[in-house]
Amino acid sequence: MTSSLYQADYIVTMDRYNSIIKDGAVLVDQGKIVQLGKASELIAQHANVPLKSMPNRILMPGLINTHCHSGMLRGTAEGLPVWDWLQQFIDPMHRVLTPEDASLSSWLCYAEALLSGTTCIVDMWRYMEGSAEAAKQLGIRACLVPYVAEHPEHDYFETLDSNEALINHWHQQAEGRIQVWVGLEHLFYAVPKALTRIGDMCRDYQVGFHTHSNESRFDVEKTLERYQIRPIQALEKFGLLNAPKTLLAHCVWADHSEIALMAERSIGVAHNPISNMKLASGAAPVVAMLKAGVAVGLGTDGEKENNNLDMFEEMKVSSLLAKFSNLDAAALDAWEICRMATIGGAKALGLDKITGSIEIGKSADMIAIRSNTPRMTPLIDEGPLMNIHHNLVHAVQGQDVDMTT
Numbered sequence: 001m002t003s004s005l006y007q008a009d010y011i012v013t014m015d016r017y018n019s020i021i022k023d024g025a026v027l028v029d030q031g032k033i034v035q036l037g038k039a040s041e042l043i044a045q046h047a048n049v050p051l052k053s054m055p056n057r058i059l060m061p062g063l064i065n066t067h068c069h070s071g072m073l074r075g076t077a078e079g080l081p082v083w084d085w086l087q088q089f090i091d092p093m094h095r096v097l098t099p100e101d102a103s104l105s106s107w108l109c110y111a112e113a114l115l116s117g118t119t120c121i122v123d124m125w126r127y128m129e130g131s132a133e134a135a136k137q138l139g140i141r142a143c144l145v146p147y148v149a150e151h152p153e154h155d156y157f158e159t160l161d162s163n164e165a166l167i168n169h170w171h172q173q174a175e176g177r178i179q180v181w182v183g184l185e186h187l188f189y190a191v192p193k194a195l196t197r198i199g200d201m202c203r204d205y206q207v208g209f210h211t212h213s214n215e216s217r218f219d220v221e222k223t224l225e226r227y228q229i230r231p232i233q234a235l236e237k238f239g240l241l242n243a244p245k246t247l248l249a250h251c252v253w254a255d256h257s258e259i260a261l262m263a264e265r266s267i268g269v270a271h272n273p274i275s276n277m278k279l280a281s282g283a284a285p286v287v288a289m290l291k292a293g294v295a296v297g298l299g300t301d302g303e304k305e306n307n308n309l310d311m312f313e314e315m316k317v318s319s320l321l322a323k324f325s326n327l328d329a330a331a332l333d334a335w336e337i338c339r340m341a342t343i344g345g346a347k348a349l350g351l352d353k354i355t356g357s358i359e360i361g362k363s364a365d366m367i368a369i370r371s372n373t374p375r376m377t378p379l380i381d382e383g384p385l386m387n388i389h390h391n392l393v394h395a396v397q398g399q400d401v402d403m404t405t
C-alpha cells in the first residue's frame, strides 16, 4: 500500500463537531488517514502523491452495520411476528444449512453492504470460516459472531467449541480487519454452564459478546416468567455484561432500569428499525437510550427481515420511526442519525479509535457519494438552511455510493 490523496467537494468528517471541509482532501498512507484539510493546500504539499479527484462527491466515513445476518432467504419468510417466524422459517433453514451455502451467503451480503456504503459489518452467522475468507478477500471490516446455542432443544447451531476455533483462526486477521466475538442467539439458547463459559471466553481472549435482547414483548414476558427479572438484568445475572465489549441487538422493550444498567456498564446497542417494524416488534426507545449515554449504532438485521442491507435506508427509517412513534417531528436530529451510522456504531463496537470518522490516525474507511443527482438537489452548504446532513439521512440511497476505500 502506498500514499493516495482523495479530493472531494465536501468531507463530512463525523468528528466531535460534525465538521465539514469544503473543497477538502484526505491524505492516506498505508491505509491510515495522515492529513486532512483544504484540497488546494494538500495538493500543493504532496505534488508527487497520486491524486484521486472526485468532483461532485461527498466523502464521508464508511457506514457501520452493527447487526446483520448473512443469509439467502430474502422474500421467502414473510408476514409473521418474530417468535413464530423463527420457528416456522428460520429454524428449518438452520437445520439444512451447509458450509457452502453459508459461505456464498456471506460473499453476497458483504458485496451488497460494500456497494451501498457499509465498510464495517457485524455478522452473526454459521460456518464462519467461509465468512472470514469472504471478508478478507472483499476488504470489508467484519466483526464475526457465530450463532451459538448450547442447549438440547437448539442443537443445530454453532457451539462454543466452534466459536473458540474461529477466534483462534481468524481474530485480528486480515491486517486486523477481522474480529471474532463470542455469539449467542438468545439467552434462552444456552444452559447456565455454557453462559459461564461465554464470560470466561470473552475474558480469556479479550473479545466482545453479542446477542439479541428485548426484541419483542414475548421476550420480556418469558424472561420475567423464567427468572423473575427483565432480560438485560438476566444477562447481568449470568455474567454476560462483563465482556470487554457487549453489544445487544434490538433492545426494543428495554425499560428505564435496563437503559440505566446499559449506560452504567457501557453496553452497546444495535438499533434495527426496519426489522423491528417488519416483524411488528415495536419501536426501540432510542431517544431515551441516547439521552442516557448509551452508545447506539444502526443495523439492518438480515436480508430476511429487512429485505436489503442499505444502511442509508436504515438511517432514513430510524428518523421516521422516532418521529412517528414519539409524535415529534424533531425527534432524532439528522446529525444524531449520521453519528449512529458511523462513529456511534464504532463506539457501540468498541472500535471508535480505529474507524467511524475521518480523523488523523484512523483507518481510511471512507465512501464517496454522488452529490450532483436530482435527489441531492438543492445541496446547501452554509447558513441556516444548510442541508447536507438532512440529505444524507432523508434523500440519499445506497446506490448513490460510487467509491469505497
Ligand SMILES: [Zn+2]
Pocket (backbone or CB within 6 Å): 067, 068, 069, 212, 249, 301, 302
Ligand atoms: Zn438478528
